[in-house]
Structures are given as C-alpha cells and as structure tokens.
Amino acid sequence: MPTAEDDFHAFVVARTPALSRTAYLLTGDAHLAEDLVQTALFKAARSWGRIQGSPEAYVRRILYTQNVSWWRARRVKETALGSYDAPAASADTDLRLTLEEALGRLTPRQRTVLVLRFFEDLTEVQAAHVLGIGSGTVKSITRQALGRLRTLAPELAELIGDPA
Structure with missing residues (x-):
C-alpha cells in the first residue's frame, strides 16, 4: 500500500518538469525558478496529508502566491533572461x-x-x-x-x- 510519502515522491517526479517551466516563465530566471519550485514543493510536503482535491492545483497556487510574495517584497530584481536551455516548444x-x-x-x-x-x-x-x-x-x-x-x-x- 503506497504511503503519503510515496504519493508525494511520485508527484514530484511526474510534475516537477511542468512546474519548473511555469516557474521559469514566472521568474524569467532559471535559478529563481528552481528556488520557487523547491519552496512550493517544501510547503506542499508539509501539508501533503491534508491536501484535498488536485495536488497539482494546490502546488501551482503556492507557486503563484510565492512569486507574488517575492515581487511584493521587492526581493526579485528585474534581470535579463540568462542562458537557460528551455525545452523547444516550437x-x-x-x-x-x-x-x-x-x-x-x-x-x-x-x-x-x-x-x-x-x-x-x-x-x-x-x-x-x-x-x-x-x-x-x-x-x-x-x-x-x-x-x-x-x-x-x-x-x-x-x-x-x-x-x-
């Protein structure tokens, strides 16, 4: 029988690439995107057993609100996009x-x-x-x-x- 930890691990493995793409688009910086995804996953892990409904929606909401918190606190400085090797969507x-x-x-x-x-x-x-x-x-x-x-x-x- 899979545990909550197993479910969380499976979610992280399956959804991190998609979450990373969204985080990169939100931040425009590969390193900040990594930080944003890690922060969102950390917060989700703490509440994993209580998440009802779609965990994807829950984690994405954390991504958005954390990003908003960063730009509201002016900790995220506007920078030119670096040399991130984003997957070619086109x-x-x-x-x-x-x-x-x-x-x-x-x-x-x-x-x-x-x-x-x-x-x-x-x-x-x-x-x-x-x-x-x-x-x-x-x-x-x-x-x-x-x-x-x-x-x-x-x-x-x-x-x-x-x-x-």
Missing part, C-alpha cells in the same frame, strides 16, 4: 527566443500576469484571485504588458494580436 526557435527576451524585459508583475492569463489559461477573475488583486487590475496589467511587448518586439505582432 519549431520556430527564433520566435521562441524573441518571446523569451521580450518577456525578460517586462516587470515581474507583468510577466506573472501574462503567464497566468496565457500560459496557464486563467480568466481575469481567476488570475485576480490567485494574485490577490482586483480583476480590473489584472486587465490593466495585461493591457500594459501586451503594449510593452508590442513595443519591445514588433515581430511578435502576429502572436500578440492587435490592441482592441
């Missing part, structure tokens, strides 16, 4: 690199909102709930971040779309 490597570079030039708050809205596919209301801010604020940050991406990387216009 055959168009130039587009991926351009997008990574442009995301790296956004503020942590803008990057977090865009990751939640478009990578994690959350609605404005869901993203607002996760971040502990109003949905109007999420809408405003999304508009500002997309505008900044249009300015920083006009070659991404097809991906970003026209302002409405």
Whole structure:
C-alpha cells in the first residue's frame, strides 16, 4: 500500500518538469525558478496529508502566491533572461527566443500576469484571485504588458494580436 510519502515522491517526479517551466516563465530566471519550485514543493510536503482535491492545483497556487510574495517584497530584481536551455516548444526557435527576451524585459508583475492569463489559461477573475488583486487590475496589467511587448518586439505582432 503506497504511503503519503510515496504519493508525494511520485508527484514530484511526474510534475516537477511542468512546474519548473511555469516557474521559469514566472521568474524569467532559471535559478529563481528552481528556488520557487523547491519552496512550493517544501510547503506542499508539509501539508501533503491534508491536501484535498488536485495536488497539482494546490502546488501551482503556492507557486503563484510565492512569486507574488517575492515581487511584493521587492526581493526579485528585474534581470535579463540568462542562458537557460528551455525545452523547444516550437519549431520556430527564433520566435521562441524573441518571446523569451521580450518577456525578460517586462516587470515581474507583468510577466506573472501574462503567464497566468496565457500560459496557464486563467480568466481575469481567476488570475485576480490567485494574485490577490482586483480583476480590473489584472486587465490593466495585461493591457500594459501586451503594449510593452508590442513595443519591445514588433515581430511578435502576429502572436500578440492587435490592441482592441
């Protein structure tokens, strides 16, 4: 009979790559992403026996809230993306690199909102709930971040779309 420890270990092995990708998109830094995933998994391990429902959703929520705590405390400094060997999600490597570079030039708050809205596919209301801010604020940050991406990387216009 598998124990809670066995279940947690299986979860960590199976979901760490996906959690790491999300953390990297949130932070824009491979080392901070590792720290973020480790922090989230540590917090989840302490509560593993009490987690009801989806442990994935629970751990992702920890990722988001911990990242928000970091940028609220201003401990996360804006840095250019390093030489992280992210897995190629697309055959168009130039587009991926351009997008990574442009995301790296956004503020942590803008990057977090865009990751939640478009990578994690959350609605404005869901993203607002996760971040502990109003949905109007999420809408405003999304508009500002997309505008900044249009300015920083006009070659991404097809991906970003026209302002409405």
